[in-house]
Amino acid sequence: MKDKQFLMIPGPTPVPESVLLAMAKHPIGHRTPEFSAIVKEVTEDLKWLFQTNEDVFIYTSSGTGAMEAAIYNLVNPGDKVLCLIIGNFGERWAKIAASKGAIVEKLEVEWGKAIDPRALKKVLDADTNKEIKFVTLTHNETSSGVTNDVQALNDIIQTHGSISIVDGITSIGAIPLAMDKWGVDVVVSGSQKGFMIPPGLAFLACSKKAWKAYEQCKNPSFYFNFGAYKKNLEKDTTPYTPAVSLIIGLHTAMKLLREEGLDNLYLRHARLAAGLRSAVRAMGLKLFVEDNEIASNAITAILPPDGISVADIRKTLKNDFDLVVADGQGQLKGKIFRMGHLGFASERDMIAAVGALEMTLQKLGYKTNSGAGTSALISTMMEL
Numbered sequence: 001m002k003d004k005q006f007l008m009i010p011g012p013t014p015v016p017e018s019v020l021l022a023m024a025k026h027p028i029g030h031r032t033p034e035f036s037a038i039v040k041e042v043t044e045d046l047k048w049l050f051q052t053n054e055d056v057f058i059y060t061s062s063g064t065g066a067m068e069a070a071i072y073n074l075v076n077p078g079d080k081v082l083c084l085i086i087g088n089f090g091e092r093w094a095k096i097a098a099s100k101g102a103i104v105e106k107l108e109v110e111w112g113k114a115i116d117p118r119a120l121k122k123v124l125d126a127d128t129n130k131e132i133k134f135v136t137l138t139h140n141e142t143s144s145g146v147t148n149d150v151q152a153l154n155d156i157i158q159t160h161g162s163i164s165i166v167d168g169i170t171s172i173g174a175i176p177l178a179m180d181k182w183g184v185d186v187v188v189s190g191s192q193k194g195f196m197i198p199p200g201l202a203f204l205a206c207s208k209k210a211w212k213a214y215e216q217c218k219n220p221s222f223y224f225n226f227g228a229y230k231k232n233l234e235k236d237t238t239p240y241t242p243a244v245s246l247i248i249g250l251h252t253a254m255k256l257l258r259e260e261g262l263d264n265l266y267l268r269h270a271r272l273a274a275g276l277r278s279a280v281r282a283m284g285l286k287l288f289v290e291d292n293e294i295a296s297n298a299i300t301a302i303l304p305p306d307g308i309s310v311a312d313i314r315k316t317l318k319n320d321f322d323l324v325v326a327d328g329q330g331q332l333k334g335k336i337f338r339m340g341h342l343g344f345a346s347e348r349d350m351i352a353a354v355g356a357l358e359m360t361l362q363k364l365g366y367k368t369n370s371g372a373g374t375s376a377l378i379s380t381m382m383e384l
């Protein structure tokens, strides 16, 4: 039975029907009062979700566009950028910064671990001449399923006087990130994750401290230019033709998120993740990140049982259950599979997914008690 595909990759994520229907209408002109009213409301909604009073720019690009926007509007060639790397996406900051001519220093840990705030303090304490102007970090590292303690790391960065640039691509809307309260300088995100809309929009919020760096940036980005976006946002518009239909979809999706409320939103993600983690353990499988303290609430990385390949698990889930999960990335390709549970993800989805995973493993010859995973999932979800 097909035609009911269930996406459990860490983005794109499923989209609610009301959002799909909103996007199915004819596009409207982007220089009209109707569209400006939507931009105005959606911007307020984004500020709520980012927990900031600063402007949130809406770019027509994938999340990487907003990462590039951050670096290209702030960093000058020769500036020193410290990149905190715990996986594939942390490394991306280093590549973008190097492409802008920055001097890149890396604080790197093995995939599956988080950055220890003490290690960051040591690196910044050693920077006695205060050469490190920027520090990039990934809140939720999608390649490994680890969440960094942004609040603790940012405190250290702020004490040093550097500008923090945070990838919140798979954390915004799923894992708490209080931009203003924590004093984070730049946060970026992407639409196909916690926002419950398809890929194509990226978001960037920038503190007043970071804005000063933009004013000193000699060759800021043209397409993603902070100044152009800010000036246009004052008139509730964007400098260039935006992805009108996606912004209309976002308008509807944000209403759903607002209805749920921030606390419930984070709790739902925590519940689904904790449930899946107990299910995996009850099935006798290993989690790539055993430490509950740093395990992601947005995506869970699971090791296949001995003798069964990630490819076969993914293939069986897809062919027999129309359920799509992700492979590992980079050095973890074929070694783990990743189940995304962010955005439009519910308890029902988890019950279906864990049941499908149990059947898949049995079909592939793995010996496990039928229902052990599902039972653990339900018990844990009931507790939270």
Ligand SMILES: Cc1ncc(COP(=O)(O)O)c(C=O)c1O
Pocket: 010, 011, 062, 063, 064, 065, 089, 138, 140, 141, 142, 143, 167, 169, 170, 190
């Ligand atoms: C943490 C993180 N950062 C950056 C990206 C890149 O975003 P995009 O593929 O939308 O450019 C992703 C995408 O999966 C991500 O999960």
